[in-house]
Amino acid sequence: MVPVLLSLLLAVGPAVTQDTQNRPYSLTYHSNGVSKPKEGFPSFQATGYLNDQAFFHYDSETEKAEPLxxxxxxxxxxxxxxxSKxxxxxxxxxxxxLKDIMGYYKDTGNHTMQEKYGCKLQNNNYCxxxxxxxxxxxxxxxxxTEIPAWIPLQPEALKTKVxxxxxxxxxxxxxxxxxxxTGKLQKYLQFSRxxxxxxxxxxxxxxxxxxPGNIRTLKCVADNFYPKPISMYWTQADSVVETESWGEGPLSENGTYQSWVVVKILxxxxxxxxxxxxxxxxAQPLTVTWNESQ
Structure with missing residues (x-):
C-alpha cells in the first residue's frame, strides 16, 4: 500500500497586498523560575515574543539576552x-x-513559577x-488594569496581593x-514589521x-505558510465532505506553520x-484535486 503523493508548490499569482495598519500587534514576555534547578539548568529563563515570533531569549546560566x-x-x-543586565x-x-510564595504554602523542595506579561496595540494605540x-x-x-489591582486566584495569593x-x-x-x-512595542515595530x-x-x-477494512484515508497538508490563520476543507462534486480529523503544528524553526485536514472514504x-x-x-482560494488514477 504505497501512498499516492501529490506535492504541489502552487503558483497562484501574487498575494494580495495587505493593509497592516489595522492589524493587532503584541509584545509578550514568558518567564520561568525554578527553586532548585538541576545542575547546568538555569534557575530563571525569559523569552520575548512579538506576536507569535520569539525574538530574544535570556537565561541565568549565560546571563545574556540574545536575539533569535x-x-x-x-x-x-x-x-x-x-x-541582559x-x-x-x-x-x-x-x-x-518564588521563595515568598513557597513560604505561603509552607513548601520545600523544587517548585516553579511562571509569568506571562505583555501588551497589545491596534492602529498604533494601546488596546x-x-x-x-x-x-x-x-x-x-x-x-x-481596569480596577487597577492584583487579583488573587488562590487563597495563598491574598498574602502576595497585600x-x-x-x-x-x-x-x-x-x-x-x-x-x-506599549512604548517598547511601538519601538520594536519600527524594526520588525x-x-x-x-x-x-x-x-x-x-x-x-x-x-484495514478497505477504508482509504486522504490527508491534505498545507506547509510553510504565515500568518497562522488558514481555512481547509474537502469537497466531492461541489458538496462539502465531513472531516474525519484536522490538526495544526506549532511554529516551526523557519517561522512558518503547518495544518492538515483528513477524510476517510471507501x-x-x-x-x-x-x-x-x-x-x-x-490572491484566490487554492484547490488541489485527488482521484484514484493518480
Missing part, C-alpha cells in the same frame, strides 16, 4: 547588553517572589494588556503595562493510504475529491 531568528540581523532595535535583576527579583503569574503550573495571581500592593506596586504595574510596554507582516503562501500536498471510491485552502497570502 531574523532579529539576529537587526541593528539598533535593542541594546542587548543593557537588556535588566533581565538578570528581574530574575533575582522573580526568584525572591489591552495582561500580567499573570502561575505557581507549579496553576494560576496564582493576575493584574487587572504585600505587593502595600509596597505600591499597583500604579507601577499599570504604568509598566500601559506605557512602558517586515517579519510580522509577511505573507508566506502554503505549499499543499495530498496523501492517500488504504487502511477504498473503491475513485473520487475525485478536492481539498480547498484559503489563506491571506493567496
Amino acid at each position: 531568528g531574523p532579529w539576529k540581523q537587526v541593528e539598533g532595535m535593542e541594546d542587548w547588553e543593557e537588556l 535588566f533581565q538578570k535583576a528581574r530574575g533575582d527579583f522573580f526568584l525572591k517572589n 489591552g494588556a495582561f500580567w499573570t503569574v502561575a505557581y507549579d503550573g496553576r494560576d496564582y495571581i493576575k493584574f487587572d 504585600k505587593w500592593e502595600t509596597e505600591g506596586s499597583v500604579q507601577r504595574a499599570k504604568a509598566s503595562l500601559e506605557e512602558e510596554c 517586515p517579519f510580522l507582516d509577511r505573507q508566506d503562501p502554503p505549499s499543499v500536498s495530498i496523501t492517500s493510504h488504504v487502511n 477504498s473503491l471510491d475513485r473520487g475525485p475529491y478536492s481539498c480547498h485552502v484559503q489563506h491571506s497570502s493567496l
